[in-house]
Amino acid sequence: MQIKESPDVYDVIIVGSGAGGGMATKVLSESGLKVAVVEAGPYYDPAAPEQRTQLKWPWESPRRGASSVRPFGDFDSAYGGWEIEGQPYTNAPGTRFDWFRSQMLGGRTNHWGRISLRFGPNDFKHKSIDGLGEDWPIGYEDVKPYYDRVDKLIGVFGSKENIPNEPDGFFLPPPKPRLHELYFIKGAKKAGVTVIPNRLSILTKRINEERGVCFYCSQCNRACSVYADFSSGTCLIFPAQKAGGQIDLYVNSMVREVLTDNEGKATGVSYVNKEDRQEYALRGKVVVLAASACSSARILLNSKSAQHPAGLGNSSGVVGKYLHDSTGASRAAFIPDLMNRKTYNEDGVGGAHIYFPWWLDNKELDFPRGYHMEVWGGMGMPSYGFGFNPNDLNQYIGEKVGGYGNQLRDDVKKFYGSVVGLSGRGECIAREDNYCEIDPNVVDEFGIPVLRFNYTWSDHERNQARHMHDTFEEVFDGMGGVVLGSKPGKDQDYGLAAPGRIIHEVGTTRMGDDRRKSVVNRYQQLHDAKNVFIVDGGPFVSQADKNPTWTILALSWRTSDYIVEQIKQRNI
Structure with missing residues (x-):
């Protein structure tokens, strides 16, 4: 298939526009960087009359608001679900994981319950407490300044x-x-x-x-037409655009892989445009993956090259492993x-x-x-x-x-x-034998190999x-x-609800100081390619008994500050 390459070269390409991607978009664009945001679903603004479902009565839907179109009801703002036509995933025999995907600008943040909790000091160091799993390489004090910023910026x-x-x-x-x-x-x-x-x-x-x-x-699950609740689009991306940030949105664009050069360094991404079914390439100096824990793992595993034969970032063999949901x-x-x-x-x-x-x-x-x-x-x-x-x-x-x-x-x-x-x-315990991998026999409607899950309680x-x-x-x-x-x-x-049903999955690209046992370092930077970062839930070492979104936002801001610093120092 011939890939059509864009003539533009971006400072940063961000894949995904949910909590992590939205925060990276805001921080990096406001630092003066030229940013491309690649989103698998359509543009979405809950205040737009043609997209607004807030304050509509159940009988205004042909299905009286029932869930025959969307899992949480016809007026729910999540475009997607556990099953998406043309985009299958598989489960290994005897295991089960139900994978929720919300493909739209802002991702799952348009729909989520908005319980906004900080992880506590113990949540970063549980192995030291009970001997199970691993400790994070960072602690609460490393993240606290960014939790503070998130509280003040977004409101809680x-x-x-x-x-x-x-x-x-x-x-x-x-x-x-x-x-x-x-x-x-x-x-x-x-x-x-x-x-x-x-x-x-x-x-x-x-x-x-x-x-x-x-x-x-x-009706927060319908997303707020006055932007009173937190969604990535309304609270991060739209304000960054209004502030004059250089942001190009590529919506309805399904990323296939991260492209790399002969040295194994990322040069951009390739994606399939859902509207014309053609494949395109974007060039960028830095790639930030924020597609969700499993989607980012899928992209990395599909990004094979001579320099990264097992997939980008996977020299440790850890990409996709330690998947865990609440x-x-x-x-x-x-x-x-x-x-x-x-x-x-x-x-x-x-x-x-x-x-x-x-x-x-x-x-x-x-x-x-x-x-x-x-x-x-x-x-x-x-x-x-x-x-x-x-x-x-x-x-x-x-x-x-x-x-x-x-x-x-x-x-x-x-x-x-x-x-x-x-x-x-x-909180469940992150285990190596709970993981996602590429199914060697199944592709989606865009020809991209799909994930196969292995998961048990x-x-x-x-x-x-x-x-x-x-x-x-x-x-x-x-x-x-x-x-x-x-x-x-x-x-x-x-x-117990089936794994994946709580939609808090994390851990597929875990953080660590030892590159033999982890995918990214403490700044969520790939050990194997220093100009690739991951700012969704993938780098989580453990989940905690709390919802992950506030920590995704704080860590994304922390990583974005690090990216700006590294660019200024010409290290990436």
Whole structure:
């Protein structure tokens, strides 16, 4: 296939426009560098009338808002999902990993829950604590200045709590708990579980003229038309463009590989334009991969040459290995006290107003790493259906619920807002035998070899999930609730969601000082090609019991500062 080469030479080519790519775009362009951003999906602006789905009613969709088009509902802002037509991936026999991809400007940051947590000091040094996995080559103090900058630039609400491994930051005022959340606080206190105001990157107070303030529509998964919540496009890329940055966007462009010269140094990338199906090449002095942990690993493994026969950056054989996702388990309960509620608008922000950080000492438990808990419930706008399963209530409260006509209408009013839920999100141990590799027999519709996954849970994660369900029941009991469904047993992996379903995957291009055991150094720079950097979740050595986005943003900013410094010193 003939590759059409662009005549431009960029200072930096950034592949991917999510959290890491967006931050790199802002920092590098504002440093005066000419930047190309290559994104696999289309341009996206949630304020554009033709793309806006915020404040639309379910019946405005031909599918009443159901998930037949997108996994989280027809109006969800994530263009993609676990399955994308023409872009398959495979699983090795006996293993499973469900890979979520969001292909659009801003990537998954348009959709995510916006729980914005710093990793704590222990999260960077867990091997020193429990002997499992590896320590990061950097510590909390290396990242703290960048967490501070991210807090101030993007905005995050929360409260000062002085919890040792749950570092405080610079917080906007948090919203007050809603009624069902007050019940969760009551249940948590009875169960001895720590509960604090949540920490979400949603503006409860104006921080600049470009962004509005949350007006409590509770639809952050649709992306915000007033830019009150954090998305990479609205908060990083668009402001960088307005500031006069030299930024060229290449959307609907599927990167095949990083191109290298005879010395093994990167010279640019090749990509397939989805619209004309032609292959193009961009030339650049520095390449920054931010396509997501698995997509960046795929690009590196497909970037084979005489100098990099096993794939770019893979002289250690570690690219794709140590893949790990957060654990996840959930449970629902019926709260009799919340029946027959007066109906009013209590939407709030697009997420919970409270949060349960990890509160126990793993040395006293039969699993090594912690988890946090997220809550759901309330009287938000109903999605497809009306918020509870009548069969569940029939079975567990001994009362016939639902039916037809007036009885159905009466029961909807009676029970609406009385069903709530808890979800645990925990840290699993990064293992070498959980990995992605190139499938030798399968390509996507663009002719690019696809990934094959090898992934299993261990007893560490199963025991953690069992503990989650014990805790769910304790909290629900303290709320005066009736737990719905039966507690899953060992034959069901104690209710663990399939690997990949929590969409927190990291670790495929792990960071380390020893190039024999890692892919990038402490500045996320390839050991094998010093003008290639990775700023997504791939370099994570371990995940922590926290969502990864705030750490991706902080590390991307840190790496971008390093790139500017190295360019000034003519080291790259």
